Amino acid sequence: MREWLGPLYDQYGGxxxxxxxxxxxxxxxxxxWHLGVxxxxxxxxxxxxxxxxxxxxxxxxxxxxxxxxxxxLVGRHHRxxxxxxxxxxxxxxxxxxxxxxxxxxxxxxxxxSMLPPGVNPSRFDKWGFDNVSLFPNFVxxxxxHWHAEMWFWPLDERRTMIVNRAYTYKPKNLGERLSQAYxxxxxxxxxxxxxxxxxxxxxxxxxxxxxxxVLSRQETCLKHHYxxxxxxxxQN
Amino acid sequence: xxxxxxxxxxxKRVETEIGRLRSFHDAVRPRIHDIIRYFNQLPNDPxxxxxxxxxxxxxxxxxxxAAAPIDLGWSLGDIEDTFPTARFEFLxx
Numbered sequence: 001m002r003e004w005l006g007p008l009y010d011q012y013g014g015x016x017x018x019x020x021x022x023x024x025x026x027x028x029x030x031x032x033w034h035l036g037v038x039x040x041x042x043x044x045x046x047x048x049x050x051x052x053x054x055x056x057x058x059x060x061x062x063x064x065x066x067x068x069x070x071x072x073l074v075g076r077h078h079r080x081x082x083x084x085x086x087x088x089x090x091x092x093x094x095x096x097x098x099x100x101x102x103x104x105x106x107x108x109x110x111x112x113s114m115l116p117p118g119v120n121p122s123r124f125d126k127w128g129f130d131n132v133s134l135f136p137n138f139v140x141x142x143x144x145h146w147h148a149e150m151w152f153w154p155l156d157e158r159r160t161m162i163v164n165r166a167y168t169y170k171p172k173n174l175g176e177r178l179s180q181a182y183x184x185x186x187x188x189x190x191x192x193x194x195x196x197x198x199x200x201x202x203x204x205x206x207x208x209x210x211x212x213x214v215l216s217r218q219e220t221c222l223k224h225h226y227x228x229x230x231x232x233x234x235q236n
Numbered sequence: 237x238x239x240x241x242x243x244x245x246x247x248k249r250v251e252t253e254i255g256r257l258r259s260f261h262d263a264v265r266p267r268i269h270d271i272i273r274y275f276n277q278l279p280n281d282p283x284x285x286x287x288x289x290x291x292x293x294x295x296x297x298x299x300x301x302a303a304a305p306i307d308l309g310w311s312l313g314d315i316e317d318t319f320p321t322a323r324f325e326f327l328x329x
Contacts, residue, residue, distance in 0.1 A: 023242060023326060024326070024327040025324045025325060025326060026324075026325040026327055027319075027323060027324055027325070052308070052310070052316075052318075053304070053308075053315060053318075055308070091303075091308070092303075092307055093303035093304075093306070093307050094303075096268060096269070096272075097300065100276075171280065172280060173275070173276045173280050174275035174276060174278060174280055174293065175273075175275060177282065178275070178293075178296050178300055179300075181242075181297045181301065182301075182303060184242070185300060185303070186304060188321075188324075189304060189315065189318070192315070192318045192319040192320075192321065192324075193315065194319075195319040196317065196318045196319040
């Protein structure tokens with residue numbers, strides 16, 4: 001495990017133990033597993049894709065294009081940070097959820113003081129959450145007071161089983177549980193918007209109409225994912 | 237709308253017409269602080285609640301579930317053109 005994770009191995013002490021499982025979702029998708037992983041391998045899509053479910057959870061006036069503040073390639077893996085929005089408009093029921101619990105997506109508390117060094121590794125002051133991809137098929141979203149773990153299991157070249165586990169801080173009363181229910185619903189809506197593009201992507205790519213796709217600098221981690229895969233295939 | 241599982245609540249929200257969701261929201265909203273304060277006096281275990289309390293707790297959970305379409309001003313109970321909630325399995329493990 002130490003060899004596989006490299007420098008990530010000992011950067012998360014106590015973080016996962018501070019959370020408990022809220023729900024596990026299993027989703028069968030008519031899409032190649034790479035596309036599922038790739039939908040969480042860059043962050044600029046969020047500005048466009050989540051306009052309905054979480055229209056202002058990232059970026060803000062000083063970062064209108066929602067640029068990633070931190071990105072790191074770690075051996076076969078990678079991670080990047082998503083910028084929270086200090087100008088995020090708290091909605092009426094969201095305010096109630098915050099009053100009786102802790103901020104989770106789409107609001108962030110910008111407090112990294114209790115986090116281990118692997119979470120918000122650059123200590124970005126307007127930090128929202130991290131996206132950590134462990135090659136080949138595991139993605140974590142790590143926030144303050146919550147995290148999500150996603151496995152993308154290939155069933156064949158065009159079908160994937162996704163297992164998504166949502167974790168949050170351990171609630172100390174029923175009010176905190178109700179607060180968590182609000183944020184869980186918001187997070188599910190965001191995830192559904194992510195999943196919604198994948199089967200269409202599969203259909204388009206399978207058509208062969210586009211022989212190549214040029215990736216941008218925003219998609220550095222995507223390049224890394226495929227570079228690692230090709231190197232392993234060549235090695236074998 | 238006091239449904240006992242997260243799956244039932246999630247499906248109910250997306251299948252309910254926005255006017256009904258708004259009526260539900262408007263009915264519960266003035267009492268939600270009282271409801272939460274009441275539950276904060278009880279043991280921290282929804283499964284230990286007596287049936288009438290559990291029904292109220294599930295109603296409060298549904299209020300949280302149904303909030304986004306109202307607060308975000310959607311014209312439906314769900315986002316148009318998104319991945320169907322019905323294709324989500326909700327597992328205990």
